[in-house]
Every structure is written in C-alpha cells, then in structure tokens.
Amino acid sequence: SDTNADANTDGDALRTPIVAVLGHVDHGKTTLLDRIRGSAVQEGEAGAITQHIGATAVPLETVSEMAGALVDPSDFDLPGLLFIDTPGHHSFSTLRARGGALADIAVLVVDVNDGFQPQTEEAIDILRRTGTPFVVAANKIDTTPGWNPQEDVPIQQSLEAQSDRAESRLNENLYELVGDLSDAGFSADFYWRVQDFQKNVGVVPLSAMTGEGVPDLLTVLMGLSQRYLKGEMAVDATGPGKGTVLEVKEERGFGATLDVVLYDGVIRIGETIVVGGQNEPIVTEVRALLQPRPNAEIRAEKRFETVEEVAAAAGVKIAAPDLDEAMAGAPVRVVRDRDVDEVVAEVREELAEIEVETAEDG
Numbered sequence: 001s002d003t004n005a006d007a008n009t010d011g012d013a014l015r016t017p018i019v020a021v022l023g024h025v026d027h028g029k030t031t032l033l034d035r036i037r038g039s040a041v042q043e044g045e046a047g048a049i050t051q052h053i054g055a056t057a058v059p060l061e062t063v064s065e066m067a068g069a070l071v072d073p074s075d076f077d078l079p080g081l082l083f084i085d086t087p088g089h090h091s092f093s094t095l096r097a098r099g100g101a102l103a104d105i106a107v108l109v110v111d112v113n114d115g116f117q118p119q120t121e122e123a124i125d126i127l128r129r130t131g132t133p134f135v136v137a138a139n140k141i142d143t144t145p146g147w148n149p150q151e152d153v154p155i156q157q158s159l160e161a162q163s164d165r166a167e168s169r170l171n172e173n174l175y176e177l178v179g180d181l182s183d184a185g186f187s188a189d190f191y192w193r194v195q196d197f198q199k200n201v202g203v204v205p206l207s208a209m210t211g212e213g214v215p216d217l218l219t220v221l222m223g224l225s226q227r228y229l230k231g232e233m234a235v236d237a238t239g240p241g242k243g244t245v246l247e248v249k250e251e252r253g254f255g256a257t258l259d260v261v262l263y264d265g266v267i268r269i270g271e272t273i274v275v276g277g278q279n280e281p282i283v284t285e286v287r288a289l290l291q292p293r294p295n296a297e298i299r300a301e302k303r304f305e306t307v308e309e310v311a312a313a314a315g316v317k318i319a320a321p322d323l324d325e326a327m328a329g330a331p332v333r334v335v336r337d338r339d340v341d342e343v344v345a346e347v348r349e350e351l352a353e354i355e356v357e358t359a360e361d362g
C-alpha cells in the first residue's frame with residue numbers, strides 16, 4: 001500500500017515554528033531562555049523539553065502546562081515552539097532560509113527600565129528588513145520599586161498582587177517602551193489589547209528572573225504562530241532536509257562539524273548533502289547526526305548521542321568529511337533522489353544572495 005499518494009499524504013505535517021530571541025546585551029535573553037527551559041522541566045514532564053544542538057524544543061503540552069488557563073491545547077495543532085539559543089544579533093542577521101529569515105517569529109527582549117538601546121535598534125532593523133513577526137518581552141518587571149514578586153504566574157494575576165503605586169510605575173515604563181516602538185515605526189500596545197497582531201506589536205510585561213508573565217509570552221507566541229504562520233508550517237515531513245548552518249565547530253573525534261537548524265524535511269545518516277563553503281559548495285556524506293546527551297556528562301567525548309535521522313524543525317550537529325571550509329549562515333541541503341549538480345546550483349544561488357546582503361550591511 002506504499003503508493004505515491006500514500007507517501008504524499010503521510011509526508012504532510014505541521015512543523016514547529018522557529019523562534020529567535022534578540023535584544024540588547026544584558027537585557028535578559030539568556031535568563032529568559034533558561035527560565036523557559038527550567039520552568040518546563042519543573043512542570044514534571046521529564047524530557048518534555050528537549051535540548052537540541054543550538055536550540056530548545058518546547059512541545060505544545062508543555063506550553064499548555066506552563067500557561068495553565070491561558071492555553072487550551074485543543075486550539076492548536078502546531079507541535080510547539082523551537083527556540084534558537086541566543087545567537088548574537090550579528091549572526092542572526094545572516095541566519096537566512098530560502099531568502100527569508102531562518103526564524104519564523106522573534107522575541108525582542110527589552111529591559112523595561114533601560115528601554116531602547118543600540119542593539120535593540122539594530123535588532124528592530126533586522127526584524128523589519130526580514131519581515132519577521134515579533135513580540136516584545138518587556139523584561140525585568142520585578143525590579144520595579146515596591147514590586148511583590150509572583151513566581152511563574154500569568155501577568156494579570158501578578159498585577160492583582162501589586163500595589164497601585166508599583167503598577168503605575170511599571171505602566172510608566174511600559175508606555176515609554178510603546179513610545180520607543182512607535183518612534184521605530186511599529187504601532188504597539190499591551191498584548192492583551194492587541195486585536196490584530198499583523199498590524200500591532202504586542203508587548204508582554206514579564207520577568208525572566210521570577211517567571212511572571214512568561215506563561216503569557218509562550219501563549220502569545222503559540223497563538224501568533226497558529227494564526228499567522230500555520231500555512232508556512234505545512235511541510236513535507238519526509239522530504240529532503242533543508243537547513244541553515246549556525247556554527248562550524250571542531251569536535252574531538254569528528255573533526256569539523258556543523259551545528260544546523262533544520263527547517264524542512266528530514267536528514268539521515270549516510271545521505272549526501274550540499275553545504276555552502278568559503279569557495280565552492282561542499283558535497284559530502286553525513287557520517288553522524290549528533291544530539292546533546294540528556295543530562296550531559298562533563299567528559300567531552302560523552303556529550304553527544306548519535307541518532308539515525310532528524311526531522312524539521314530541529315537543531316542537530318552534522319559530522320561529515322570535508323567541512324573545514326563550511327560557513328556559518330550557509331545553507332545545507334540533502335540531495336536524496338535529486339541530481340547533485342542541481343542542488344549545488346541551488347546552494348550557490350542562495351550563497352550569492354547572502355553575500356549581496358552582507359555587503360549591503362557592511
């Protein structure tokens with residue numbers, strides 16, 4: 001019964017949206033990602049959160065556990081969210097996929113006391129240029145004078161526990177942030193007042209430190225993805241893998257390896273891949289696919305476990321010969337049943353686009 005028709009229907013799937021977290025240094029990107037990872041682990045579902053190479057996968061069930069009453073899982077059919085681990089804003093600008101941004105959606109983290117800073121402006125420029133939908137995490141609300149911290153609760157619940165004075169102090173900062181966004185050309189509002197997220201940027205007040213407001217952020221990201229990105233998330237789950245190189249890294253025993261975010265299809269051990277290189281596209285064969293070992297041991301050689309195949313969206317380390325000249329930001333393509341020259345031409349074309357843009361940036 002393995003007809004072509006069957007294969008096609010079986011292959012249709014909705015992949016996980018890829019989320020990037022950007023913002024000025026020290027505004028709390030790392031703390032926010034740690035909090036999302038940490039709270040999800042606390043929710044009990046051991047292993048529900050999976051650490052990928054360069055990314056963290058938060059499945060829908062975990063989002064809904066964390067978000068409690070804010071999320072009804074039956075409203076969603078996307079599988080969850082894949083957070084790319086805080087790439088510096090420079091590398092983010094080169095993280096492309098098929099001429100668009102690798103991230104489907106972004107979180108712009110802004111310290112609510114500090115407001116817009118140079119790297120906030122740069123991040124906003126990149127988001128505008130790549131047309132990436134985003135929400136603003138107005139972070140560090142717990143530093144508002146007189147704040148009464150409420151661990152991990154939705155923002156409305158936290159606001160109910162605050163004095164009028166603390167709440168109005170926070171509001172002053174939030175309105176200033178809304179003003180900064182407006183100066184940057186984005187009409188923005190508190191997220192619970194936003195009707196149309198395609199016209200208005202939602203601001204989510206939160207604390208990466210105490211976790212209050214984090215359920216709201218996950219809910220908004222899930223809702224936005226479901227509503228506006230669902231069409232783009234429909235992929236051929238078994239098609240030839242497509243990804244973007246995050247980093248080229250030497251690994252003991254493997255030589256040069258690629259940390260890749262796979263955004264489409266599947267990649268398997270032994271498959272021929274084409275990777276963007278410093279001079280020419282590199283054609284090579286996947287020797288190993290590596291994922292972080294759960295509860296990673298300290299000894300370097302035990303950090304990874306090998307897997308047979310990886311399906312989008314996911315982060316994965318690829319070990320293969322001849323990767324020394326591979327480049328961060330470059331495309332990776334599984335050849336599968338196609339003509340290798342065709343795929344090489346495709347990769348060359350995409351590299352040319354990236355180079356044009358990098359030149360324009362510089």
Ligand code: GDP
Binds near residue numbers: 025026032141207
């Ligand atoms: P990054 O450079 O954007 O990754 O920022 P970090 O996550 O490293 O945070 C910078 C500093 O701000 C660290 O000392 C964090 O502990 C602190 N920080 C981050 N988020 C919060 C928050 O919500 N509340 C408070 N009080 N401190 C925070």
